[in-house]
Amino acid sequence: MTFLTSVVINGDAVLSALEGVCYIADPDGKVVGIGDSNWTRFAESAECSAELDVRRVVGRSLFDYIAGDDVRALYQSHMASILAVPAESVSFHFRCDGPFVRREMRMNMSAIQNGEDVVGVLFQSLTLDERDRPPISLFDYEAKLREYFDSPAPIVTLCSYCHAVKSDTAENRWVPAESYYAAGGSEKVRISHGICPACYKKNAR
């Protein structure tokens, strides 16, 4: 049994006891353990992603679940910097809105070490603030996913960190979703994920 396997097996209860939604990936990004109860509760309440079933996620690469090439590249660079300098954890804010709720989150990524070696990375995401707001259908991911396959609707890009929206409607500038609608933005769109320049500057090292 590897050290990481024993951490995960013995740590399953620990992962569930930690605040927020926690999971552990090995250095290649494969998800090896999840704090089941918080994860499931969040997945049921959040409408944040359709793919959050624990049984489907463990054993898969974390990067398969990160939408958008730029966003995935940033997570990969966070992983690389933790593997290189394990004493420095990475922390950033992001939004995880549902259609009816605005949700501010914080992600902490930190090294799990066996002596000098980094054997895994702990991901801990905390809900900092959650409040109801008027519905924004752009954040109804399952509906958008259906539209993605159904229709030739125009594509808008959503910043995975702050949920700013980039579209032809606002001349390809990044604006809050509310401004997108104010400018006459359509509901009938397909969503792709990316990262706006402000969030890139804040998060890239």
Ligand SMILES: [Zn+2]
């Ligand atoms: Zn952003």
